[in-house]
Amino acid sequence: MLVMLEFIHKLTPSFLVTLFLPLMALGNKFPFGLVQAQTIDFQNQTITGCGNPGNSNFDSNEVLKLCIEAINIELEFGSLWKNQKFEEARFKLKQALTIWQQLGNKKKEGHILNLLAASYFGFNQIEQALPLYQQALEIYQQVDDPEEKMKALRGLGSLSEGDRHYQQALDYYQEALAISHQVDDKCSEAVSLSSIGGVYLKIAHPYNKEQIPNIDNLTSGRSLNEIRRQALDYYYQALPLAHISSCHLLSILNSIGVVYQHLGQEQEALKFYQQALTESRRRETNDSQASILANIAVLKSKQGNLQEAFTDIQSAIDIVENYRTYLISPDFRTTYFSSQQNIYETYIDILMQLHQKDPTKGYDAQAFYASERSRARSLIELLAEANVDIRQGVDPQLLEQERNLQEELDGIEKRRIELSRGYYSQAQADQLEQTRQTVWSKYKNLQDEIRLKSPNYGALQYPQPLTLTQVQQQLLDKDTILLQYSLGEERSYLWAVTKDSITNYQLPPHEQILSKISARKSASC
Structure with a gap:
């Protein structure tokens, strides 16, 4: 005992x-x-x-009760998130946050803020994520919790990196690295070192060198390859730590391969890609496999081994497409396919290179089809859902719930309008908004359930996108032309499709196109 x-x-x-x-x-x-x-x-x-022992607002029994309630809410969050009920999951986190704030528990408050920030950042909702990470960091400047402080720092570093504020990103990552040294956290040390390497690799991108003001302050006049070697040095520092902690290993191996590829050391790049691929298959992490296979395909295509490159990129595409049927939430599907665009770009580029070598094999039609597959919501899905009543055959109780929630949302909106016409307190407004968020999250989750259980929706559940022939036969008439494009890192493509022909155009890299669009907008202002 x-x-x-x-x-x-x-x-x-x-x-x-x-x-x-x-x-x-x-x-x-x-x-x-x-x-x-x-x-x-x-x-x-x-x-x-x-909670805060000095908090006189609650006696010990109330503290215990609230604590249990908050922990149960956090457990509910995990279950909801796993089931792709993201809005409802976030609402649960906000409930837990309120309780920890009432209890004066700063550590748990910061922990929830970090979770909320990550939940928004994962969907590229930067404006929502940034203040949450900042609030969490402010708490951990005063409260001792190295692990959570490092999470906040790395989150802010990632946001800064995404905005190309590279010096700021480096500052955040370096601070996180220093903390990982202090607490002897090998995993966090590996992640921070890898993140710093990633920033230097981005600084070495030719487009950034030309487009970002004051970037010379970061490069100190060094060549792109010298900066890449600096990135490589950080990755190599991270590698043994990743092996020891079994943390972030696949990403680091893959990133080392990327650096060697940029340095023109293709055999070294392939060696690290193969190590990453072997480890990924051992761990059965399919998502990592897709990214690694795509990098191998790029390398082989540059070596002129287009057929081998095609085999590798096709395997990567198969992995990505396999996820399509698991993505119930439209928001999640949009985010996921946005993150996989580089894989589709590589696939399309290899197909178009094959088309240039042999225009008789229909590789351009396959590339057009791949462009359609790459979209989170394919043309056929949008057309189908617009013309099919997905509610037909659904459980009447679900439809009744939907009607009730719609009426409730309408009532909330009417109440909001009424309040806006006269005097009302901030507390009333906050309470109404909280109610609206609760009902709205229930409504969105119910819609996902209807999509999943509808026989009609099941019949067209993520159908195969239209092929070139199907587009020509089913959508186009003699007076209609369809223009579809795909932007790529090295080359972009445009397809002009009529009822009986397809014409292909090679365009500049997407960075050049975006730069010209930006310049045109500035000139017109």
Whole structure:
């Protein structure tokens, strides 16, 4: 028993909460009072861990009750997120955040802020993620929690990196790296070193060298290859740490391959790509495999091995397409396919190179088809859902729930308009907005459920996109032309499709196109 109690003493407050009540019941049956005494001590530890002991707003029982409620809400968040009910999951996090704030628990408040920020950042919702990471970091400047502080720093670093504020990103990553040294966290050290390497690799991109003001302050007049070698040095520092901690290893191996490829050392690049691919297959991480296979395909295509490159990129595409049927949420599907665009760009580029070598094989038609497949919402999906009642055959109870939620949303909007016409307090406005968010998240989740269970929707659930021939036969008449394009890092393509022909055009890289568009917009202002 003493051994068990010693073990329990080492548990976190969250676990202590779940153990507290059963132990109290057990203690009441013990004549010696040992368990009861120890349990009272655990209760005090738990209350201290859950909230601010000096918070006079709640007695110990209220603190314990709120703590259990917050922990249960966090568990609900995990389940909802796994089931792609993202809005409802975020709402749960906000509920937990409110409780931890009431309890004065700054550590848990910062933890939830980090989770919320990551949930928005994962969907590229930068404006929502940024202030949350900033709030979390502000908390951890005052409260000691190295792990959560590093998460906030790396999150802010990633946001800065995405905005091409590279010096700011480096500052955040370097601070996270220093903390990882202090606490001897090998995994965090590997991640921070890898992140710094990634920033230098982006700085070495020719487009950034030309387009970003004051980038010379970061490069100090060095050549692109010298900067790439600096990136490589950080990746090599991260590599043994990744092996030790089994953390971030695939990404680091893959990134080293990318640097060697940019340096023109193709055999070294291929060696690291193969290591990453072997490790990815061993771990059965399909998403990583797709990215690695795409990099191998790019390398082989530059070597002129187009057929081998085609085999590799086709395998990568198969992995990506396999995910399509699992993506219930339209928002998640949009985010996922946006993150995979480079793989489709490589696929299209290889097909168009094959077309140039042999225009009789129909590779251009395959490239057109691949361009359609790359979109989160294919043309046929949009047309089908616009013309098919996906609610036909759905459980009437679901449809009744949908009608009720629609009416509730309408009522909330009417109430909001009424309030806007007269005097109302901020508390009223906040309460109404909280109610609206709750109902809206339920409505979106119900729509996803209807999509999933509808027989009609099942019949067209993520159907195969239209081929070139189908587009020509089913969508185009003699007076209509369809223009479809694909932007790529080295080359972009445009297809002009009529009822009986397809014409292909090679365009400049997407960065050049975006630069010209930006210049044109500036000139017209």
